[in-house]
Amino acid sequence: MNKEIEHKFIVEFEQNQNIIHKVCRIYTSNQDAHNDLFQEIAIQLWKAYPKFRGESKLSTWMYRIGLNTAITLYRKSKRSIVTQDFDSVLYRIESTSYDDTEEEQLKLMYAAIHQLSDIDKALIFLYLEDVNYKEIAETMGISEVNARVRMNRIKTRLKTILNP
Amino acid sequence: MDELEFLKKDWKKQGADFPRLSYAEIYKMIHKKSSSIVKWIFIICIAEFLFWGLIALVIPESTFAIYEKFNLNSFLFIAQGLHYLVVFFFIYLFYKNYKTISVVDNTGLLMKNILKTRKTVNYYVYYNIALYILLSVILNVVMFSHPNILIENMMPKNAALDSDKFLGIMIVVQIVVLLVMCGLIWAYYRIIYGILLKKLNRNYKELETLNPK
Numbered sequence: 001m002n003k004e005i006e007h008k009f010i011v012e013f014e015q016n017q018n019i020i021h022k023v024c025r026i027y028t029s030n031q032d033a034h035n036d037l038f039q040e041i042a043i044q045l046w047k048a049y050p051k052f053r054g055e056s057k058l059s060t061w062m063y064r065i066g067l068n069t070a071i072t073l074y075r076k077s078k079r080s081i082v083t084q085d086f087d088s089v090l091y092r093i094e095s096t097s098y099d100d101t102e103e104e105q106l107k108l109m110y111a112a113i114h115q116l117s118d119i120d121k122a123l124i125f126l127y128l129e130d131v132n133y134k135e136i137a138e139t140m141g142i143s144e145v146n147a148r149v150r151m152n153r154i155k156t157r158l159k160t161i162l163n164p
Numbered sequence: 165m166d167e168l169e170f171l172k173k174d175w176k177k178q179g180a181d182f183p184r185l186s187y188a189e190i191y192k193m194i195h196k197k198s199s200s201i202v203k204w205i206f207i208i209c210i211a212e213f214l215f216w217g218l219i220a221l222v223i224p225e226s227t228f229a230i231y232e233k234f235n236l237n238s239f240l241f242i243a244q245g246l247h248y249l250v251v252f253f254f255i256y257l258f259y260k261n262y263k264t265i266s267v268v269d270n271t272g273l274l275m276k277n278i279l280k281t282r283k284t285v286n287y288y289v290y291y292n293i294a295l296y297i298l299l300s301v302i303l304n305v306v307m308f309s310h311p312n313i314l315i316e317n318m319m320p321k322n323a324a325l326d327s328d329k330f331l332g333i334m335i336v337v338q339i340v341v342l343l344v345m346c347g348l349i350w351a352y353y354r355i356i357y358g359i360l361l362k363k364l365n366r367n368y369k370e371l372e373t374l375n376p377k
Binding site: 022039043047105127 | 167168170171172174175178179182183184185186187190191193194196197198199200201202204266267268269270271272273274275278360363364367370371374375
């Protein structure tokens with residue numbers, strides 16, 4: 001493929017790679033899985049890049065491909081079996097429920113997010129990225145009203161996970 | 165929700181704790197091979213097209229000698245011609261659907277297009293099974309309506325069994341082979357769906373519940 005396009009892509013990717021790290025943070029719970037997913041998203045972005053015309057913002061385009069890869073295209077590698085992390089996560093919730101430090105609070109939040117479904121993770125991700133509901137709806141292929149309703153349900157669900 | 169707002173604040177700050185990939189590392193990364201399910205589906209679908217396309221070629225010529233005795237050859241020739249037309253139609257449909265898969269589409273549409281592509285190949289396999297059963301039935305009806313020719317050509321000359329028994333065994337063997345084949349195909353699809361499409365189907369169903377028609 002064209003070297004110029006490739007160079008442009010890598011420079012832009014280098015500047016915006018945090019977006020992809022954030023997607024991986026929501027969808028994976030160990031370093032191996034994180035790296036695996038990161039690589040697959042990078043490959044998908046590169047494959048789609050020659051057709052990217054800049055009609056949408058680069059970040060919007062990256063959200064779509066990142067989430068689509070995480071939800072649909074990516075298959076978990078054998079190295080990262082979720083159940084194991086899950087157990088330690090649940091353990092942490094029990095043993096630290098009296099600890100109020102911010103660090104622990106955040107750990108609990110992420111542990112709670114990891115228990116959500118793939119679709120709900122995508123909604124939470126877009127919410128944390130401050131994407132508006134219209135764009136969330138367009139990214140997921142659902143109506144704006146449904147996106148709002150679902151988001152409220154996720155918030156309630158996270159609350160229940162955090163304060164059982 | 166307080167906790168979420170708190171998380172949001174932290175979310176925006178994060179970045180420093182992520183490893184930062186260099187130009188060279190990214191270059192290396194994007195030239196690695198994808199392991200996406202779309203790629204796997206594509207490979208499996210092509211393999212299925214080839215399998216069902218080539219299976220006819222693997223059958224030895226001598227198998228068809230018997231059909232000549234029943235004047236079935238021209239029927240089989242026409243059936244084969246029609247069959248290849250249908251196969252090309254399926255390949256065209258598959259290619260068309262495959263091309264519509266785009267990772268830039270919204271999540272719902274992307275999943276729908278992947279499942280649609282996969283379905284094309286399922287129909288192709290159903291078609292092959294149906295054709296196999298239909299041909300078996302037609303050929304058997306023709307052959308068993310002329311039992312004399314069948315016995316003359318198929319029954320071992322020195323076998324110590326009468327012709328009725330022989331015809332009975334023929335029917336039983338054919339039914340068993342048919343059942344075993346269908347069983348194998350069923351098991352194969354359970355595995356393919358179980359491994360490859362479980363997550364996709366689950367997520368697609370969940371997204372569909374968010375979009376009542």
